[in-house]
Amino acid sequence: MHAETAIRPRNWVWIVPYLAVGVFALAMLALVWGLQKRETDLLNDALGRDVQWAERTMRLHMQGAQDYLVQLAREMAEGKLDRNAFLVRATQHLANTPEMASIVWVDSGQIIRWAAPFETTDWIAGERLAGAQPASFAHALVSGRPTYGEAYVNHRGAALLELYVPVQFGRTYMGTLVGVYTVEGMLRHLVPAWFGEKYSLAIVDAEGRALGTNTTVMPADDALGSDIGFDPPGNGLRLRAKAFRTDPGMARVVPLILIAGLTLLVVWSLWALRSHFRRRVKVEKERDRLFNLSLDMLCIAGLDGGFRRVNPAFGRVLGYAAEDITGKPLLDYVHPEDLAGAVDALRQLAAGRPASFEGRWRAADGSYRWLLWAINPVPEEKLLYAVAHDITGRREDEEQLKSAYAFRKAMGESLITGIRAIDMEGRIIFVNAAFCRMTGLAEQDLLGRRPPFPYWPPEEAGMLRRHLEQTLAGQVPQGGFEMRIMHRDGRRFDVQMYVSPLIDSGGRQVGWMASMNDITERKRMEAETLRQQERLEQTSRLITMGEMASSLAHELNQPLSAIANYCMGSVNRLRSGDYRREEILAAMEKASAQAERAGKIIRRTREFVKKSAPVRAPVALAEIVEEAIGFADIEARKAAVKLRVAVPADLPPVFADRIMIEQVVLNLVKNGIEAMQQTPPGERTLGLDARLGGDGMVEAAVSDRGCGLNDEQIERLFTPFFTTKPEGMGMGLNICRSIVEYHDGRLWVEPNPGGGSVFRFTLPAHAPLPAGSGAGGEGAEIEP
Numbered sequence: 001m002h003a004e005t006a007i008r009p010r011n012w013v014w015i016v017p018y019l020a021v022g023v024f025a026l027a028m029l030a031l032v033w034g035l036q037k038r039e040t041d042l043l044n045d046a047l048g049r050d051v052q053w054a055e056r057t058m059r060l061h062m063q064g065a066q067d068y069l070v071q072l073a074r075e076m077a078e079g080k081l082d083r084n085a086f087l088v089r090a091t092q093h094l095a096n097t098p099e100m101a102s103i104v105w106v107d108s109g110q111i112i113r114w115a116a117p118f119e120t121t122d123w124i125a126g127e128r129l130a131g132a133q134p135a136s137f138a139h140a141l142v143s144g145r146p147t148y149g150e151a152y153v154n155h156r157g158a159a160l161l162e163l164y165v166p167v168q169f170g171r172t173y174m175g176t177l178v179g180v181y182t183v184e185g186m187l188r189h190l191v192p193a194w195f196g197e198k199y200s201l202a203i204v205d206a207e208g209r210a211l212g213t214n215t216t217v218m219p220a221d222d223a224l225g226s227d228i229g230f231d232p233p234g235n236g237l238r239l240r241a242k243a244f245r246t247d248p249g250m251a252r253v254v255p256l257i258l259i260a261g262l263t264l265l266v267v268w269s270l271w272a273l274r275s276h277f278r279r280r281v282k283v284e285k286e287r288d289r290l291f292n293l294s295l296d297m298l299c300i301a302g303l304d305g306g307f308r309r310v311n312p313a314f315g316r317v318l319g320y321a322a323e324d325i326t327g328k329p330l331l332d333y334v335h336p337e338d339l340a341g342a343v344d345a346l347r348q349l350a351a352g353r354p355a356s357f358e359g360r361w362r363a364a365d366g367s368y369r370w371l372l373w374a375i376n377p378v379p380e381e382k383l384l385y386a387v388a389h390d391i392t393g394r395r396e397d398e399e400q401l402k403s404a405y406a407f408r409k410a411m412g413e414s415l416i417t418g419i420r421a422i423d424m425e426g427r428i429i430f431v432n433a434a435f436c437r438m439t440g441l442a443e444q445d446l447l448g449r450r451p452p453f454p455y456w457p458p459e460e461a462g463m464l465r466r467h468l469e470q471t472l473a474g475q476v477p478q479g480g481f482e483m484r485i486m487h488r489d490g491r492r493f494d495v496q497m498y499v500s501p502l503i504d505s506g507g508r509q510v511g512w513m514a515s516m517n518d519i520t521e522r523k524r525m526e527a528e529t530l531r532q533q534e535r536l537e538q539t540s541r542l543i544t545m546g547e548m549a550s551s552l553a554h555e556l557n558q559p560l561s562a563i564a565n566y567c568m569g570s571v572n573r574l575r576s577g578d579y580r581r582e583e584i585l586a587a588m589e590k591a592s593a594q595a596e597r598a599g600k601i602i603r604r605t606r607e608f609v610k611k612s613a614p615v616r617a618p619v620a621l622a623e624i625v626e627e628a629i630g631f632a633d634i635e636a637r638k639a640a641v642k643l644r645v646a647v648p649a650d651l652p653p654v655f656a657d658r659i660m661i662e663q664v665v666l667n668l669v670k671n672g673i674e675a676m677q678q679t680p681p682g683e684r685t686l687g688l689d690a691r692l693g694g695d696g697m698v699e700a701a702v703s704d705r706g707c708g709l710n711d712e713q714i715e716r717l718f719t720p721f722f723t724t725k726p727e728g729m730g731m732g733l734n735i736c737r738s739i740v741e742y743h744d745g746r747l748w749v750e751p752n753p754g755g756g757s758v759f760r761f762t763l764p765a766h767a768p769l770p771a772g773s774g775a776g777g778e779g780a781e782i783e784p
Contacts, residue, residue, distance in 0.1 A: 025263035051241040058190040069165040077169040090116030099185035107175040140164035148233030159183035159211035199241045206236025297388035319364030335360035418516035440488030457486040493520040618653040618766040628665035641684040654763040668702040675706030697762040704756040
């Protein structure tokens with residue numbers, strides 16, 4: 001209700017000016033209309049008077065011409081005029097009356113006798129009257145008075161009017177004199193020139209057709225006009241006059257246009273002012289609403305810094321009520337350390353320049369809040385308009401961010417692992433200090449660089465580019481890349497690089513993060529370890545052969561003794577001369593066989609102990625086992641151990657180094673023989689089995705019937721320098737496991753269900769098992 005009552009008075013305030021303007025406009029329009037109406041009436045009155053004057057003037061001239069024709073007719077009736085005299089007098093009269101075109105005498109028989117001027121061709125002597133002429137002729141004779149005929153248009157298009165004057169002598173009608181007027185001539189010569197300048201005068205017939213006019217200039221359609229009867233000559237003829245407009249038409253319209261235009265302009269200005277006022281009120285209301293609802297602190301202050309008005313946000317942020325802070329200077333709430341900056345800002349505002357600054361402001365509870373002020377001065381109002389943002393949380397976050405950044409930077413500086421980040425196009429976007437130290441390049445030398453990178457050795461550029469392309473394609477191997485890079489001084493070194501996606505805070509991948517470790521020393525140690533391992537393996541083989549030296553000597557002694565006996569017997573038979581060729585040949589063949597046997601033993605021993613680089617190739621496991629059994633057979637016979645070999649002939653070859661795997665088999669067989677020293681002789685059996693596993697690996701097993709191993713021994717069995725033998729070194733099984741793992745296989749031990757242990761190892765098969773083959777096969781037993 002209050003809003004409605006407040007709006008209504010304001011509406012009436014605006015309606016009154018509209019009504020006043022409307023009344024004023026109507027009054028002005030009425031005044032102009034009245035003036036124009038009065039002027040029009042005056043013009044109409046003047047036009048009527050002038051037309052009547054023109055009609056009288058024309059009638060007087062025509063009456064004078066009629067009187068002359070009557071006098072001429074009287075003289076003709078009295079016989080005073082002959083043809084020549086008629087032509088002379090008629091021609092003279094026509095010269096003085098230009099509105100009349102011809103004077104003609106028509107006899108009582110309606111036949112033209114005389115016509116003046118002589119040269120006229122419209123009236124030819126001897127012709128009879130035609131059209132409406134006979135009726136007019138008869139009317140003049142009957143009435144005995146001059147009679148005007150009906151106006152008509154001749155064959156030349158000229159409008160003519162004829163006056164018939166009867167010629168009679170006593171009661172005898174001799175004919176008529178016809179005075180022929182041209183309508184154009186009547187209008188041009190019977191009316192003075194000033195009349196033609198003001199009016200367009202026309203003679204119209206009974207049907208309203210104009211027969212002639214005094215001017216070729218046509219008046220406007222809406223011009224003032226007046227019609228009066230023209231009698232004589234009568235016959236429905238009228239004079240029609242139209243006034244030429246002496247003032248331009250715009251002169252009558254301009255006042256109306258000006259009044260209407262000014263009225264509309266005033267109304268529009270009032271409407272615009274009202275709209276502006278409404279918008280201003282609406283804006284002020286919205287400003288007040290925003291002022292009160294704003295989460296930011298808004299205030300108006302004087303140039304002296306005193307608060308004039310504050311919004312409720314001051315109470316929410318600082319805890320002050322509006323009435324508590326209004327009128328007080330803002331400097332009273334500034335932290336002492338920030339007071340100088342606030343004073344400088346006020347000086348800048350006093351000079352008419354906007355200012356913004358940060359500072360701590362005291363709250364109602366005594367604490368201080370960080371506020372960011374933006375203040376604009378309005379010198380003409382001597383006011384300051386200010387907005388303040390509470391940035392306490394932001395400042396705390398900034399401090400935490402600075403601490404976190406400093407901590408992260410310190411962590412990054414202390415890392416010994418090089419970190420490098422690239423974007424999705426391969427451009428370097430981050431490197432840490434360790435990466436710069438490793439490459440010898442400064443951070444600015446690396447950031448923004450695209451491949452090839454300055455730390456790529458030229459000889460490795462192709463491979464490194466392929467690694468980078470794999471990374472950008474997302475095909476990063478799980479184990480990372482092992483590569484060789486270059487220091488700024490040209491020194492090359494090996495690194496291991498691990499790559500992972502770089503994800504931003506929105507969960508989108510923006511690049512790749514790589515960590516790089518220098519593995520040059522590790523690779524050197526690995527190479528040295530490998531060399532030591534090779535020397536250890538070589539030593540192990542020599543020790544093995546040393547341990548078997550007596551057995552090998554005994555084995556070689558047999559063929560050598562046989563060779564000596566065969567040779568001595570053959571020599572003795574040859575010396576005695578009592579021999580047969582077949583006996584000597586048989587003895588030599590036996591000696592040759594024993595020599596081949598001895599050579600085979602020596603060749604096998606030489607190949608086993610000689611040092612050579614590992615060469616992996618497809619090799620039949622049965623051949624390796626056969627070679628190893630060849631060495632172990634002597635020891636087995638000495639120890640009364642029966643060897644049982646079950647290696648299928650159709651087993652796929654293994655991809656391995658022949659000598660290294662032979663060393664593994666020999667070591668396991670030798671250990672098995674030694675493990676059965678306390679086993680009764682009848683139970684000393686050593687088995688060698690092999691089969692194809694389901695995972696494409698060939699599995700070999702060496703089983704013995706010895707004393708077996710407990711759990712602790714099994715757990716430590718492959719540890720270097722651990723042994724269960726009184727005189728063992730504890731390196732054999734460790735070397736065997738290293739050899740098997742080098743071949744991508746596995747070596748382990750498990751208890752033998754019949755007593756003793758089973759050592760199993762796997763090797764990768766080089767070719768799949770042919771169809772129809774089994775994992776088992778016929779075994780062979782070797783008796784001691």
